Every structure is written in C-alpha cells, then in structure tokens.
Amino acid sequence: xxxxxxxxxxxxxxxxxxxxxxxxxxxxxxxxxxxxxxxxxxxxxxxxxxxxxxxxxxxxxxxxxxxxxxxxxxxxxxxxxxxxxxxxxxxxxxxxxxxxxxxxxxxxxxxxxxxxxxxxxxxxxxxxxxxxxxxxxxxxxxxxxxxxxxxxxxxxxxxxxxxxxxxxxxxxxxxxxxxxxxxxxxxxxxxxxxxxxxxxxxxxxxxxxxxxxxxxxxxxxxxxxxxxxxxxxxxxx
Numbered sequence: 001x002x003x004x005x006x007x008x009x010x011x012x013x014x015x016x017x018x019x020x021x022x023x024x025x026x027x028x029x030x031x032x033x034x035x036x037x038x039x040x041x042x043x044x045x046x047x048x049x050x051x052x053x054x055x056x057x058x059x060x061x062x063x064x065x066x067x068x069x070x071x072x073x074x075x076x077x078x079x080x081x082x083x084x085x086x087x088x089x090x091x092x093x094x095x096x097x098x099x100x101x102x103x104x105x106x107x108x109x110x111x112x113x114x115x116x117x118x119x120x121x122x123x124x125x126x127x128x129x130x131x132x133x134x135x136x137x138x139x140x141x142x143x144x145x146x147x148x149x150x151x152x153x154x155x156x157x158x159x160x161x162x163x164x165x166x167x168x169x170x171x172x173x174x175x176x177x178x179x180x181x182x183x184x185x186x187x188x189x190x191x192x193x194x195x196x197x198x199x200x201x202x203x204x205x206x207x208x209x210x211x212x213x214x215x216x217x218x219x220x221x222x223x224x225x226x227x228x229x230x231x232x233x234x235x236x237x
Contacts, residue, residue, distance in 0.1 A: 082109045082131060089118045091131075107131040111147070121147045124159040140165045140172045154189060154197035156215055161195070168196050182207040188216050202227075205234030212236040 078096025079085035086098035091106040091113070093099060102113035111121035112128025112135070119126040119134055122144055126134040129147025137149035142159025145152060152158055153167035161172035169186045178194045179185050185196035187208040192199040200211035209218045210226035211234050220226055220236035227237040 082107050089120065091118055124157075138162055140174070142172060154199065156199070158197075166195065170198065188218070190216055200234070202232050202235050210234060210236050 079092035079098050080096065082090070082092045082098070086092050086109045088110045089108065090098040090100050091102040091108045093101065093106060100118045101116070102108050102118050103116050106113065108118035108131040110129065110131060111119050112126060112130070112132060113119070114126050114134045118131075119128075121128040121134065124137045124142060124144045127137050127144035127147060127149055128134045135144075135149055137144050137159050139162035141149035141151050142161055143150050143152040143155070143157075144159075151172040152170060153161050153172045154170040158170075161167045165172040165174060166178075167173075169189070179191035179196050180194075182189075182191050182205050185191050185207050188206065189196040189198060190200035190204045190206045190211065192201075192204045198216045199214060200206050200216050201214065202211070205211060206216035209216050210220050211217075212220055212224070213236075217236070224236040227233055227235050229237075
C-alpha cells in the first residue's frame with residue numbers, strides 16, 4: 001500500500017511542473033529553470049554581439065581615427081603636402097589626391113600655377129619654380145629662364161623689352177630704343193623693327209656674321225655660305 005502511495009505522489013509532482021515536489025524523486029535533469037528569462041545571465045546574444053562589431057550583416061565599421069571626416073578618404077595613404085607627397089607638376093587637393101589642378105590657391109610641386117593648372121614654369125607668360133602663382137615676364141625682364149624672369153632679349157624664344165626699354169647686346173636696358181640699320185646695333189645683332197635683336201632676315205641683316213634660319217650666327221652651318229645675292233643677301237644658303 002505504501003508503494004502505491006509513493007507512485008501517486010510522484011505522478012502528482014510531474015503534473016505540477018516537472019519537479020519532484022515530494023523530495024523523494026530525482027531532480028529535473030534538464031538543469032534549467034523554465035521560468036528564467038533568456039539572456040538574464042548577462043551574456044550578449046549572437047545578434048547583439050554581431051551588432052556591436054559592425055551590424056547584423058557583418059560589415060566592419062569605418063575607423064574614424066584613420067579617415068578624413070569630411071571626405072571619408074583614408075588620409076594615411078593619400079597626400080598631405082604637394083612638395084613632399086606629389087609628383088612634379090601636380091598639387092595635393094582637399095581629398096588628399098595629387099592632380100594637375102591647382103585652382104583655389106593650391107601650390108604645385110615645382111613650376112607654377114596659372115590659376116587653373118600646374119605649369120612647367122618655363123614660359124615667358126607662365127614663369128616660376130616654387131609652385132606658386134605664375135609670373136608674366138615683361139618690361140625689363142621679358143624672358144623666363146630657370147623659372148625666373150630675366151632681362152635677356154633678342155633670341156628666338158626671348159620676350160620683347162617693354163616700351164621704355166631697349167634690347168642691346170641681348171639685354172634689355174632702360175631708355176627708348178631705335179636703330180635704322182645693322183650698323184646701329186652691337187656685333188652679332190640685326191636691326192629688327194627698329195630694335196636690335198638676334199632676329200634677322202635678308203631685309204634685316206646682321207651686324208657681322210650671317211643670318212641662319214632667322215637668327216644671327218657667327219658662321220653658317222657646314223655646307224652653307226653667307227649669300228650676297230639681292231633677294232637672299234646676308235643669309236646662309
């Protein structure tokens with residue numbers, strides 16, 4: 001009879017919640033408390049852990065310390081200074097990229113900026129070597145040489161002296177300049193448009209030497225001689 005009562009007690013305990021309320025049977029072997037809420041042990045769920053690392057989709061967040069806040073460009077791999085980080089003839093822009101664009105006051109690496117793009121800095125109208133704004137050579141210094149405006153004049157690629165300066169011996173000097181013939185000019189120059197220069201022709205002959213391809217030279221190239229014919233006089237033929 002006592003054994004039958006024990007069985008009834010055990011069955012009543014199972015019906016009440018799966019626990020042995022009598023203290024006579026074995027404890028629930030699941031080891032869990034059905035009433036406990038999930039996650040109350042303080043550990044992050046799988047989804048929460050993923051969100052903390054960059055989102056549920058697994059995307060890694062940007063490291064703000066290594067990116068420019070305005071552009072999102074990784075400044076550690078781009079340029080920061082034109083002179084040290086960019087190739088010659090380019091400028092470092094706000095996006096840390098080297099390009100030939102220098103508008104907005106950017107400085108080029110070498111040469112000069114004409115207000116829009118970087119230039120070599122060797123032209124008479126775009127002269128410079130420090131990467132800043134280009135200079136236009138004029139007046140007493142009309143010719144660009146090595147990135148600086150100089151007083152050199154009279155050559156095929158030289159600039160022309162200003163109105164108040166005269167080109168003599170290939171140098172712009174102060175004062176009005178005029179000549180009527182080659183004899184009014186220093187040796188090796190011709191009177192070209194009332195100004196002494198190395199530019200010459202059969203009409204504007206050189207004072208000494210001869211005119212070869214439009215430039216006064218001391219002697220004609222090998223195989224040529226200075227012509228004395230009316231239409232080609234004073235030129236190498």
